[in-house]
Amino acid sequence: xxxxxxxxxxxxxxxxxxxxxxxxxxxxxxxxxxxxxxxxxxxxxxxxxxxxxxxxxxxxxxxxxxxxxxxxxxxxxxxxxxxxxxxxxxxxxxxxxxxxxxxxxxxxxxxxxxxxxxxxxxxxxxxxxxxxxxxxxxxxxxxxxxxxxxxxxxxxxxxxxxxxxxxxxxxxxxxxxxxxxxxxxxxxxxxxxxxxxxxxxxxxxxxxxxxxxxxxxxxxxxxxxxxxxxxxxxxxxxxxxxxxxxxxxxxxxxxxxxxxxxxxxxxxxxxxxxxxxxxxxxxxxxxxxxxxxxxxxxxxxxxxxxxxxxxxxxxxxxxxxxxxxxxxxxxxxxxxxxxxxxxxxxxxxxxxxxxxxxxxxxxxxxxxxxxxxxxxxxxxxxxxxxxxxxxxxxxxxxxxxxxxx
Amino acid sequence: xxxxxxxxxxxxxxxxxxxxxxxxxxxxxxxxxxxxxxxxxxxxxxxxxxxxxxxxxxxxxxxxxxxxxxxxxxxxxxxxxxxxxxxxxxxxxxxxxxxxxxxxxxxxxxxxxxxxxxxxxxxxxxxxxxxxxxxxxxxxxxxxxxxxxxxxxxxxxxxxxxxxxxxxxxxxxxxxxxxxxxxxxxxxxxxxxxxxxxxxxxxxxxxxxxxxxxxxxxxxxxxxxxxxxxxxxxxxxxxxxxxxxxxxxxxxxxxxxxxxxxxxxxxxxxxxxxxxxxxxxxxxxxxxxxxxxxxxxxxxxxxxxxxxxxxxxxxxxxxxxxxxxxxxxxxxxxxxxxxxxxxxxxxxxxxxxxxxxxxxxxxxxxxxxxxxxxxxxxxxxxxxxxxxxxxxxxxxxxxxxxxxx
Numbered sequence: 001x002x003x004x005x006x007x008x009x010x011x012x013x014x015x016x017x018x019x020x021x022x023x024x025x026x027x028x029x030x031x032x033x034x035x036x037x038x039x040x041x042x043x044x045x046x047x048x049x050x051x052x053x054x055x056x057x058x059x060x061x062x063x064x065x066x067x068x069x070x071x072x073x074x075x076x077x078x079x080x081x082x083x084x085x086x087x088x089x090x091x092x093x094x095x096x097x098x099x100x101x102x103x104x105x106x107x108x109x110x111x112x113x114x115x116x117x118x119x120x121x122x123x124x125x126x127x128x129x130x131x132x133x134x135x136x137x138x139x140x141x142x143x144x145x146x147x148x149x150x151x152x153x154x155x156x157x158x159x160x161x162x163x164x165x166x167x168x169x170x171x172x173x174x175x176x177x178x179x180x181x182x183x184x185x186x187x188x189x190x191x192x193x194x195x196x197x198x199x200x201x202x203x204x205x206x207x208x209x210x211x212x213x214x215x216x217x218x219x220x221x222x223x224x225x226x227x228x229x230x231x232x233x234x235x236x237x238x239x240x241x242x243x244x245x246x247x248x249x250x251x252x253x254x255x256x257x258x259x260x261x262x263x264x265x266x267x268x269x270x271x272x273x274x275x276x277x278x279x280x281x282x283x284x285x286x287x288x289x290x291x292x293x294x295x296x297x298x299x300x301x302x303x304x305x306x307x308x309x310x311x312x313x314x315x316x317x318x319x320x321x322x323x324x325x326x327x328x329x330x331x332x333x334x335x336x337x338x339x340x341x342x343x344x345x346x347x348x349x350x351x352x353x354x355x356x357x358x359x360x361x362x363x364x365x366x367x368x369x370x371x372x373x374x375x376x377x378x379x380x381x382x383x384x385x386x387x388x389x390x391x392x393x394x395x396x397x398x399x400x401x402x403x404x405x
Numbered sequence: 406x407x408x409x410x411x412x413x414x415x416x417x418x419x420x421x422x423x424x425x426x427x428x429x430x431x432x433x434x435x436x437x438x439x440x441x442x443x444x445x446x447x448x449x450x451x452x453x454x455x456x457x458x459x460x461x462x463x464x465x466x467x468x469x470x471x472x473x474x475x476x477x478x479x480x481x482x483x484x485x486x487x488x489x490x491x492x493x494x495x496x497x498x499x500x501x502x503x504x505x506x507x508x509x510x511x512x513x514x515x516x517x518x519x520x521x522x523x524x525x526x527x528x529x530x531x532x533x534x535x536x537x538x539x540x541x542x543x544x545x546x547x548x549x550x551x552x553x554x555x556x557x558x559x560x561x562x563x564x565x566x567x568x569x570x571x572x573x574x575x576x577x578x579x580x581x582x583x584x585x586x587x588x589x590x591x592x593x594x595x596x597x598x599x600x601x602x603x604x605x606x607x608x609x610x611x612x613x614x615x616x617x618x619x620x621x622x623x624x625x626x627x628x629x630x631x632x633x634x635x636x637x638x639x640x641x642x643x644x645x646x647x648x649x650x651x652x653x654x655x656x657x658x659x660x661x662x663x664x665x666x667x668x669x670x671x672x673x674x675x676x677x678x679x680x681x682x683x684x685x686x687x688x689x690x691x692x693x694x695x696x697x698x699x700x701x702x703x704x705x706x707x708x709x710x711x712x713x714x715x716x717x718x719x720x721x722x723x724x725x726x727x728x729x730x731x732x733x734x735x736x737x738x739x740x741x742x743x744x745x746x747x748x749x750x751x752x753x754x755x756x757x758x759x760x761x762x763x764x765x766x767x768x769x770x771x772x773x774x775x776x777x778x779x780x781x782x783x784x785x786x787x788x789x790x791x792x793x794x795x796x797x798x799x800x801x802x803x804x805x806x807x808x809x810x
Contacts, residue, residue, distance in 0.1 A: 016461045050481070056421045057485060058492035065491075068499050069484035072477045076455070079474035080462060086470075087463035094473050 002167040003035045003125070007135065007157035010044035011174045012231035013077045016084075022231065023084040025172075026130055030090060035125040037164060039135040039157040040081055042073025047136075063108035067137075067147045070109075071097070074134035074153070081132045092130040095119060097137035097145070101163075102156060104138035104146045111138055111146035113155065113218070116163035133160060151212025158215050162222040169224055171211065172231035177238035178203065178210055180402040181255040185390045188403035192253060193236075196243040196347050199253045202379045206343035207258025216240065243347055251355050252346040252400040257393045259386050261291060261308045261341055263371065264317060265334035266325070271303040279305060279324050286320040288313045292341065292374045292383055302330075306372060308339060308383060339371060340389035343381040344396055350377055362399035368392045407572040408440045408530070412540065412562030415449030416579045417636035418482045421489075427636065428489040430577075431535055435495060440530040442569060444540040444562040445486055447478025468513035472542075472552045475514075476502070479539035479558070486537045497535040500524060502542035502550070506568075507561060509543035509551045516543055516551035518560065518623070521568035538565060556617025563620050567627045574629055576616065577636035582643035583608065583615055585807040586660040590795045593808035597658060598641075601648040601752050604658045607784045611748035612663025621645065648752055656760050657751040657805040662798045664791050666696060666713045666746055668776065669722060670739035671730070676708040684710060684729050691725040693718045697746065697779045697788055707735075711777060713744060713788060744776060745794035748786040749801055755782055767804035773797045 006026065013019050022038075030036050050069050054061040061069075078094035085092035101117030121131045135153025140146045148155055154171055161169035178200065181189040195203075197220035204213045210228055219226055219240065229237025269275055276295060283290055292308045309317050314336070325331050349355045359380050363370060368391065372383035384392055397403060411431065418424050427443075435441050455474050459466040466474075483499035490497035506522030526536045540558025545551045553560055559576055566574035583605065586594040600608075602625035609618045615633055624631055624645065634642025674680055681700060688695055697713045714722050719741070730736050754760045764785050768775060773796065777788035789797055802808060 016458065019462060053421065053481075053485060054488050057424060057489040061488040062491050065484045065487045065499055068501075069481060069488070072480050072484075075477050075480070076458075076474060079470045079477075080458060082470045083459050083466040083474075084462040086467050094470055096473075 001033050001035060003037070003164060004029060005037045005039060005157050005161040005164065005166045005169045006172060007039040007153060007170065008041065008172045008231055009153065009174070010041040010046070012172055013040050013081065014044045019077075019080055019084045022081060023088055023090070025231065026085060027088055027090050030130060036130045037121060037125070037160060037166070038081065038130060038132045039153060039160060040074060040077045040132060041135050041153040042077055046073040046076070064144060067108045067145050070147050071134070071137045071145045074136050078132045078134045085130055085132075090130055091128055092132055093124055094132045094134075095121065096134045097156065098139035100133045100160065102138035102159065104140050104148070106140040106142055106144065106146065108144075108146055110149035111140065113138060113148070113159050114141070116159045118160070118163045121164065151215055154211055154215040155218055158219045158224050158226060161226070162218075162224045169219075169226040170237075171226055171228045173210065173228060174230065174232065175210065175228075176230045176233070176235055177228050178208065178240075179254065181393055181397045182257060185257055185393050186255065186397045186403075189397065190402065190404050192238050194247065195238055195240045195253060196247055197240060198243065198378055199345050199347055200240045202343070202345040202376065203254055203256050206256035206345060206379065206381065207260070207341065208254070208256045248348045248351050250346060251348040251352050252344045252402065253348075254345055255393050255397045255400075255402065256343045256345065257389050258341040258343075259389055260311050261339050261383070262311055262314050263306055263308050263337045263339045263383060264321065265304065265306045266321070267298065267304045267332045267334055268302040269305060269328055269331040271297060271301055275303060275328060276305065278327060282320050282324050282327070283317060286316050288317045288320060292372050292381065294372050308341070308372070338386050339383045340386040341381050341383050342389060342392045342396065343379055344400065345379045347378050349380070356380055358399055359396060362395040363392055366391055366395035368395070406438050406440060408442070408569060409434060410442045410444060410562050410566040410569065410571045410574045411577060412444040412558060412575065413446065413577045413636055414558065414579070415446040415451070417577055418445050418486065419449045424482075424485055424489045427486060428493055428495070430636065431490060432493055432495050435535060441535045442526060442530070442565060442571070443486065443535060443537045444558060444565060445479060445482045445537060446540050446558040447482055451478040451481070469549060472513045472550050475552050476539070476542045476550045479541050483537045483539045490535055490537075495535055496533055497537055498529055499537045499539075500526065501539045502561065503544035505538045505565065507543035507564065509545050509553070511545040511547055511549065511551065513549070513551055515554035516545065518543060518553070518564050519546070521564045523565070523568045526569065556620055559616050559620040560623055563624045563629050563631060566631070567623075567629045574624075574631040575642075576631055576633045578615065578633060579635065579637065580615065580633075581635045581638070581640055582633050583613065583645075583659065585658070586798055586802045587613075587662060590662055590798050591660065591802045591808075594802065595807065595809050597643050599652065600643055600645045600658060601652055602645060603648065603783055604750050604752055605645045607748070607750040607781065608659055608661050611661035611750060611784065611786060612665070612746060613659070613661045653753045653756050655751055656753040656757050657749045657807065658753075659750055660798050660802045660807065661748045661750065662794050663746040663748075664794055665716050666744050666788070667716055667719050668711055668713050668742045668744045668788060669726065670709065670711045671726070672703065672709045672737045672739060673707040674710060674733055674736040676702060676706055680708060680733060681710065683732060687725050687729045687732070688722060691721050693722045693725060697777050697786065699777050713746070713777070743791050744788045745791040746786050746788055747794055747797045747801065748784055749805065750784045752783050754785070761785055763804050764801060767800040768797055771796050771800035773800070
């Protein structure tokens, strides 16, 4: 008998038929004799609807009240899922985040999990029940309802799996798993069977939308093995777990494309110590997350600085740049440019040479012009013209032989 | 400085504009220096939507899960109302039924209030905040979320007013108060300024839809003065309070019409002791609430029994009657008939004679045929053909001079 935590996202519980489908899936697992804890999100669209409703009343709603409001979405789905399980004869009971003992700090709308007690979930499981837990929400140490921010339900599931010492945590979603590339861009992309946490993290931060980085970080920190799989079919998904020696044999695990970046360039900046620090501290203080950075020295010993930010951060970055130029006493801000980031990720890079050569060779052969380069121990990324992004991804994918055999 | 509990129903918080309107109304009271506790219902339609969603998954949803589900409706409105108050500069904080210390028994979906602690509401008020409390919901002694059943938010407000020793409890609704008759039936009906609890109870049970009887009973038991008034204008409403001597000077306070009744007639029942008991015990056990009852002896010493039930109870009553006829070993069930009940209510009846004579005289003059009669100390009701109900109500209303002067 295994203890399995299953997480179903908003699409998987989006309407009555889908909730029934989830109930059948839970039943199938339970019929095999497993104990099941289910973490569910709000129906897709509900959280945004609630946010819109609040913002129509107040553009800057109080965060404590927003959490009280948003917690409603998951509370609806836990009750409906329990009710659907009862309809097919499965004993089940719902638990809010508070009841499930998901204890957080008091950073409303983006709370961090401090502990998970599990409440009475073990007793309910031993009593033969399936327990349905509200994802995305917790209770602060001040006994206030909190929410965990984007991707919070995945985090709830992984934290619950850790707390209950579950044998497996299954993240059900609308894709079959993590792919070697986005199949809409690279038609022969394959589902990856096994990934290390580090690779999953690099893929997440490189534009693969499957999971938020912090859920993966939590899993890595507490060594929670999880599987990303589809709630619409029965195919095995992608297992994400700690690195094993044989996983390094593959040089590149996947190729990610992020078309959501904008490049800022500030030319002719007086090149004195602390210029970069001034710029990036100001951006950080302004709430802008900077991704790629390049600095070089141009004519007359003046520095040219380029960096990329995600599109959502552009208005904030614009505001910061105006101030920064005043502070620096110089610099010509160039027109912004949309860029795409194409990355190759794989822990094999750490121990094998030649990966960069093959990567840049593939791009050169495909005639892709590289604007910026960044690397980490297990990733190479280039910023390129968005019009060339798909071609670049296809070329890299083929060069590393990632396609279907 | 007065402490006022205000209750706003689902229509009053039905959309963003109406929530803004409620916020302005609260602000106006607070600007006068009063402390305000607000009890809100779910947006109109939300509770029924949630019930439909549950029943589409399971025709007999678990009551514990139903309560977890339904509590969501009010949780949404408390947060939105607090957010709307913040937008106009009023400090406010929301409290669920559990947080407000509304302690109930564990009869899910129809819980009874055992106690109201108020939680930290007094401290929040003293801190200058408006406190928004979720109506309709509480927490059982087993720490489960419960709901109070139909009309539960009124009950929450009255219980909260009692617990906080409020100076006044205002029940805001979509009518201006309690009327001498339904103005759609009797065009010159007047709003009643003051009513006794007993009169309000008899009007509630006679078809006036303003409030559920149990909220009034709670108010009477704990002597909570409340006012029924409109959330769409600023007119004073109807004050409901303990009887005062001068209130008896008015013979009839109001006329109620209930067109939602069906008459069952069982003729030729063997007339032996216990026949009526068998019938009405079976109906009670079958969950049927019987209103009016008549028994008389017909030809051959056989008894004829008639009783009325509300339309919702007809399928249950049909089922019971089939069994009862078997048990009684006789009786001819007549075709059911829709009937209307017209009632005159007033505590003045207790001390003044001639009320019945005037009531029946008015009906006779209007040519209304009476099918059944029941009376209480402060009420006379007749069952009549629904087609004659409006005419009957108008005649009685005029006979007791209840119209606008």
